[in-house]
Amino acid sequence: MSQRAIVLYLHVHQPFRIRHYTIFDAGQNHDYFDAGPGTRENNAEIVRKVAEKSYLPTNEHLQRMLDTHPDFRLSMSMSGVALEQFEKYAPDVLASFQKLVATGRVEIVAETYHHSLAFFYNRQEFEAQVTMHKDIVQRLFGVTPTSFRGTELTYNNDLAYWADKAGYKAILSEGWDPVLGWRSPNFVYRPAHTDNIRLLMKNYKLSDDIAFRFGNKAWPEYPLTVEKFISWVNNSWQEPLINLFMDYETFGEHQWADTGIFQFLEALPGAWLRAQGHTFMTVSQAADSFEAADFIDCPQTTTWADTERDLTAWLGNQMQQGAILSLYGLADPILQSGDLGLIEDWRKLQTSDHFYYMCTKWFSDGDVHAYFSPYESPYVANMNFMNAYHDLRARLAEKGADV
Amino acid sequence: MRVLMLGWELPPHYVGGMGIVCDQLTRQMAKDGVDIEFILPFYADYSHIKHMKVTAALDQNAETLMRSGGTYDSTYYEIRMSSGQVINRTLHEQVEAFAANVGRLVQYGTYDVIHAHDWLTMRAGIAAKKATGLPLFVHIHATEFDRAGGHFGNPLVREIEYVGLHMADHIFAVSGRTKQTLIDEYGIPPEKITVAENVMNISPELIAEEHDSYPYLEAMRRIGYKVVVNAGRMTIQKGIMQLLEAARLVVDKRPKTLFLLAGGGEQIPELQMKAAALGLSGNVMFTGRIEGIGKQWRDSFRVADLFVMPSVSEPLGLVPYEAIAYGAPAMISKQSGIAEVLTNVLKVDYWDTHEMANQMLAVLGNQDLHDTLLANARAEHERLSWAPIAKRMYDRYHCTLNRYGRRLLESHV
Numbered sequence: 001m002s003q004r005a006i007v008l009y010l011h012v013h014q015p016f017r018i019r020h021y022t023i024f025d026a027g028q029n030h031d032y033f034d035a036g037p038g039t040r041e042n043n044a045e046i047v048r049k050v051a052e053k054s055y056l057p058t059n060e061h062l063q064r065m066l067d068t069h070p071d072f073r074l075s076m077s078m079s080g081v082a083l084e085q086f087e088k089y090a091p092d093v094l095a096s097f098q099k100l101v102a103t104g105r106v107e108i109v110a111e112t113y114h115h116s117l118a119f120f121y122n123r124q125e126f127e128a129q130v131t132m133h134k135d136i137v138q139r140l141f142g143v144t145p146t147s148f149r150g151t152e153l154t155y156n157n158d159l160a161y162w163a164d165k166a167g168y169k170a171i172l173s174e175g176w177d178p179v180l181g182w183r184s185p186n187f188v189y190r191p192a193h194t195d196n197i198r199l200l201m202k203n204y205k206l207s208d209d210i211a212f213r214f215g216n217k218a219w220p221e222y223p224l225t226v227e228k229f230i231s232w233v234n235n236s237w238q239e240p241l242i243n244l245f246m247d248y249e250t251f252g253e254h255q256w257a258d259t260g261i262f263q264f265l266e267a268l269p270g271a272w273l274r275a276q277g278h279t280f281m282t283v284s285q286a287a288d289s290f291e292a293a294d295f296i297d298c299p300q301t302t303t304w305a306d307t308e309r310d311l312t313a314w315l316g317n318q319m320q321q322g323a324i325l326s327l328y329g330l331a332d333p334i335l336q337s338g339d340l341g342l343i344e345d346w347r348k349l350q351t352s353d354h355f356y357y358m359c360t361k362w363f364s365d366g367d368v369h370a371y372f373s374p375y376e377s378p379y380v381a382n383m384n385f386m387n388a389y390h391d392l393r394a395r396l397a398e399k400g401a402d403v
Numbered sequence: 404m405r406v407l408m409l410g411w412e413l414p415p416h417y418v419g420g421m422g423i424v425c426d427q428l429t430r431q432m433a434k435d436g437v438d439i440e441f442i443l444p445f446y447a448d449y450s451h452i453k454h455m456k457v458t459a460a461l462d463q464n465a466e467t468l469m470r471s472g473g474t475y476d477s478t479y480y481e482i483r484m485s486s487g488q489v490i491n492r493t494l495h496e497q498v499e500a501f502a503a504n505v506g507r508l509v510q511y512g513t514y515d516v517i518h519a520h521d522w523l524t525m526r527a528g529i530a531a532k533k534a535t536g537l538p539l540f541v542h543i544h545a546t547e548f549d550r551a552g553g554h555f556g557n558p559l560v561r562e563i564e565y566v567g568l569h570m571a572d573h574i575f576a577v578s579g580r581t582k583q584t585l586i587d588e589y590g591i592p593p594e595k596i597t598v599a600e601n602v603m604n605i606s607p608e609l610i611a612e613e614h615d616s617y618p619y620l621e622a623m624r625r626i627g628y629k630v631v632v633n634a635g636r637m638t639i640q641k642g643i644m645q646l647l648e649a650a651r652l653v654v655d656k657r658p659k660t661l662f663l664l665a666g667g668g669e670q671i672p673e674l675q676m677k678a679a680a681l682g683l684s685g686n687v688m689f690t691g692r693i694e695g696i697g698k699q700w701r702d703s704f705r706v707a708d709l710f711v712m713p714s715v716s717e718p719l720g721l722v723p724y725e726a727i728a729y730g731a732p733a734m735i736s737k738q739s740g741i742a743e744v745l746t747n748v749l750k751v752d753y754w755d756t757h758e759m760a761n762q763m764l765a766v767l768g769n770q771d772l773h774d775t776l777l778a779n780a781r782a783e784h785e786r787l788s789w790a791p792i793a794k795r796m797y798d799r800y801h802c803t804l805n806r807y808g809r810r811l812l813e814s815h816v
Binding site: 024318376380 | 762770771775776
């Protein structure tokens with residue numbers, strides 16, 4: 001019997017949320033990310049809260065799973081801005097991640113430090129942020145990433161081409177039907193126009209059964225047991241890979257502990273490994289282990305967001321487009337200023353979440369996405385952001401830049 | 404189903420939003436097969452209205468009624484009857500006379516329910532209920548508590564409201580906020596109140612009109628000025644004092660900003676003094692009284708880069724619907740009922756002048772934000788309709804009639 005592997009990939013991210021930052025602050029205070037205690041944008045408090053609900057208990061479970069099952073492996077990506085906040089606000093969380101990675105069976109996937117969309121606006125800046133991310137991963141974990149993922153699983157031929165030239169073994173994308181056509185996401189693919197890199201595509205059906213539907217009592221399959229889940233996985237015609245990609249915060253934050261999500265997670269390796277030939281692989285391992293079944297041509301940009309699986313959650317309306325264009329419009333004077341504080345603030349404003357908070361796609365319908373926004377409305381999110389942008393300009397102007 | 408509806412105004416004769424609401428609500432009801440007799444305290448040529456029967460309960464025209472003064476006014480005004488006879492009535496006597504005549508008129512018709520709008524028609528509603536034994540529904544667009552800017556208000560009006568609300572079999576409130584006012588200020592049990600938010604349909608022909616009322620403001624906009632507009636009655640309830648405080652902060656940051664305050668009201672002299680004291684005489688303009696939903700009214704929104712309704716207390720507030728339809732994104736106070744309905748508007752506390760200024764400056768300084776806000780608000784407004792609101796009312800009619808053990812006269816609905 002040939003080998004079959006689950007590739008479990010978890011994404012860890014926390015943005016530096018902008019505080020209620022008014023036009024009266026602009027030109028005066030530069031503390032965009034320092035919301036006061038008790039406010040909804042207080043980053044330290046949010047990180048502590050998510051640490052208690054998700055990061056610490058999940059890592060405890062993952063550690064036990066690694067200790068118990070020598071064949072259990074997983075991959076993670078952790079944005080630089082998240083790691084930076086762990087160092088600042090939750091060193092216990094960082095230590096628990098370091099312990100996991102020290103087992104040698106947890107791969108860290110590369111991305112931009114700032115969880116940005118820089119690839120689409122400023123290629124040089126994008127590369128600088130990937131390097132920054134590589135540096136922080138080396139510093140905190142002593143490893144060098146060999147696979148790559150775009151922010152929010154953004155993917156297209158260009159990004160794959162770039163990652164191939166940059167020497168990565170693998171890149172991740174959504175297993176989106178219009179791209180796959182009749183094909184299954186449960187194979188390793190080769191991106192069009194590339195030589196060595198391999199593409200792993202998310203099995204969104206099985207991934208979302210865990211990430212979105214697990215605790216939904218209205219779902220006909222509720223409650224989802226590990227046995228039931230494994231039986232679905234086994235139905236996949238013995239295809240080699242099951243790519244389960246999801247937000248790390250699925251465990252304990254999106255699906256609360258009382259849904260039984262932790263028990264499900266911990267029971268998964270035992271149930272899967274029981275059958276012969278079953279194993280877990282990291283992203284790079286899977287790319288090394290299997291031949292590409294076909295090549296994938298994806299000229300359009302896909303993401304793992306919403307039913308559209310495109311960039312419209314970040315760039316769908318005029319104020320989002322205006323905001324991101326304004327910000328990247330400052331690239332030259334900011335980078336030339338040589339002011340590291342100014343450059344870093346500019347970069348933190350590139351984090352994709354800021355644009356996501358301005359999304360109005362679902363705003364009228366009592367949107368569930370509002371759960372993820374600390375702001376009263378997408379418009380208020382835009383105001384805070386643009387006021388911070390104005391302050392960047394004021395700081396540049398003070399240095400004599402022509403902005 | 405047959406509805407006896409009691410109103411105080413109906414377009415083209417009205418002073419506030421209630422007349423528009425009565426017109427649009429009855430049109431929806433007629434479309435749904437409801438027969439309506441609409442009784443007014445004045446006669447006028449309503450031959451163009453085909454969707455219901457309009458009846459005058461008092462022998463006077465609309466202009467005469469308007470001349471009877473306001474709630475706080477005890478002056479006797481001269482009223483010339485159609486017979487040539489001259490009498491004097493205060494507003495309160497108008498209310499009494501209306502009630503007395505409605506009590507007599509209803510004996511000639513057959514109805515299932517009585518539906519009365521606001522305090523002015525409540526005595527008439529009670530009289531009709533006494534005369535017919537039919538259930539009374541009171542529809543609250545505004546309470547005296549709201550009109551008095553969150554104070555007690557006129558005790559005579561409060562008493563009429565108090566009695567009317569308690570005599571009603573069921574109450575329709577225009578917002579959750581109004582429902583809460585009725586519970587807190589009038590001691591009404593919550594289960595007796597249904598929230599039915601007024602909407603406002605605006606015809607495509609009106610929306611498509613060209614702007615021509617404010618050439619000066621257009622000229623100023625061409626040289627870089629932005630225009631913030633408030634339209635409504637200039638009274639303490641509307642929060643214009645706070646708007647002026649915020650305007651000062653806006654003009655400090657953005658001197659090329661003009662504020663157009665469209666509408667009449669007793670607070671205008673005070674507001675003029677305030678604007679002057681703040682050094683804003685050159686930035687703040689008053690139109691004085693203009694015709695509600697007239698061309699100047701509609702054009703005030705067309706010339707606006709932002710419409711602001713900073714009401715201290717607003718049961719619902721229809722004007723944002725108009726502002727959005729005619730092309731101005733809207734900022735409203737969180738103390739307005741319409742904040743429960745619209746999502747694609749800016750919402751601020753009326754007392755938070757600093758935040759009000761911050762958000763005004765954001766819209767005036769960012770065309771992308773302006774356009775996104777407006778486009779989404781327009782789409783949202785277009786989705787709103789009277790049909791589900793009227794349906795909610797029928798459900799309450801039926802529920803109450805069942806309790807009465809009555810059968811409908813004609814059960815189309």
